[in-house]
Amino acid sequence: MQIGAPSLREILRETGLLITFRTKGESGKMALSENDYFKTLYGIIEKKIGDAVDIELYHNKRRIREFVKTAHKKGTIVIMSNHDFEKTPSKEEVIMHLHRMIGLGADVVKIAVMLNSRTDVLTLLQAAKEFPSKLPTPLITISMGNLGKISRLAGGIFGSALIFAAVAQTSALGQIELTHLKQELEYLHLN
Template sequence: MKQPVVKLRNIELGSGRPKIAVPITGKTTADILAAVDPIKAAKPDVVEWRIDFYEDVTTAAKLQATGQQLRAALGDIALLTTFRTQGEGGELALSDADYFQVCRDVLAGDFTDALDVERYHAEAAVQEIVAAAHDKSVVVIMSNHDFDKTPAQADIVERLTSMVALGADVAKMAVMPQSVDDVLTLLTATNISREKLSQPVITMSMGDLGKVSRMAGEVFGSCLSFATVGAASAPGQIALDHLRPELEDLKLN
């Protein structure tokens, strides 16, 4: 079966090596923009702006102005914008209504190439923001995170499947392993989802036990790996200058 591919600015998610994303987690506009040059020097494929760290995230005009400055500073690098809610490992607690308002503010700012949309909010609201993103030609990476455990294999596949059913361009799942078997569960679920779904998937097993999942995406079917240039945004992320050669070593001819 031909693997699904999603175009994100100048790259393709789902073809060749897994692409590499690097987070920006600055609290102020100055912090955010100061992170750009070191990241650009490392040449990631994607920058993920974690706006839940940004102090003015709920002020639309400031969010949009900073986003536009970041977009200009990044040049050709694709930008994924993510508000990670506290329940899924993020920095800030927002009501569902406020979460979706922030998502709408991001889209209205016309600065991002992709928007992270968390799966487990009210489905009607999720579908509404997916449609709004697609109206702006913004790629939707739908996500779910379990920082406590690794769900059963069938549950992981079902969650990823439900994301595609809700309109996700890319379905993303991050889980926490308590054992080596948990890592194998995640990798097996990734491979099943890659074979079954009409859209690419991003998966990772977090922490030290799960680091292998961040390197083996090409084999098992995860199209994007999150690395670090400076601060990490999740446990187990590997420095970009280490991850890139590891992905290259594990490439499939």
Template sequence: MKVKNLKIGSGKPKIAVPITGSTTDEILKQLNLILKQNDFDLIEWRIDFWKQFNDVNEFNYVAQMISEKLEAIPLLITFRSFNEGGQTKLTEEQYAKVIHNIINCRVADLIDIELMHPKKLILPLIHLAQNQNIKVIQSYHNFKITPEKSEMLEKLDQMQLNHVDIAKIAVMPHTSDDILNLLEVSNSFHHESNLPLISMSMGNLGKITRVSGQLFGSCITFGTVGNSSAPGQINCEILNQFLNTLN
């Protein structure tokens, strides 16, 4: 899959770096710091960290500034719900409104739309985004456990039935068996489906899954420049060295 000039799903996993600023100044400082690096492929703007995410005018203004600075670098915009590790609690209707605002701004190249929400809310948003040439990543996060393999595969199958562009699953391991289960699910889905996949186990125990995507089918991994957006993320320079070595 091609997003701007970036080919996702071929070669080594692409590195996404999160922006997690809580103010506009912090967001722009983080962005400028990231842009001094060469070891990443796309930016994820985590707007749930930002205090003004609900101000449509301010959102449009900042989003345009980010887009202009990125030029050919793809921009993924994500609002992560509180129940899946995000910073802010919203009702279902409020979440749908935020996603709608992101789509209508028309600067995102990719958007994260969570699986956990009712289909009657998210299916129209998926279609709206795709009609505006925004690629949809549908995601499932579990910060407590690694579910059974059958449950993880069921989540990924649901995403495929929703006709999204990329499926994403991130779970919390407690044992090495949890790691193996996540990798087995990834490998199986990668070989049986045409849908690009992002998969990872979180935390220190799960770091191995953030560098093994080329073997087990995960097409994007998340690295850091400064602050992380999830436990277990690796500095993007070190992460890129791992990926190049394994490649």
């Protein structure tokens, strides 16, 4: 008799699972057509693989709206994300992108930017601080690069609802390993 491997859902039990599929346009490994990208996302929510799914902002807006409606009907949380791997946009641009995501129906909005200077750290944190806290939409802000580590640690103080950490190998510049993150947050009393 062969016993099957436990499903990810059985292993995680009550822990929420976010499914993210990054296309090449957002620094992922695979270039997909619009049709294949949305086919992949619909497959994720149809099979109820995760509790939440990440959708990239730069795709066709009509198709994003349709997907968000379907995801909500299926009980899936939608995190909408935007990544800039070259620079940190102005504070106003960051806030504009966040509002655009809300307008498309996102349950959670996420923006990740590349830091090229110390001022860039402050720009993103200021945008997070000024993003209307009265809105019911949680915000995730990420600064990429070594300088960005401070924004990952202090993001919660400025309104960011989540920190991405690596269990083993980091997947993004400036990402902190989970064991270090726990220690640093405890030391800073930010948890």
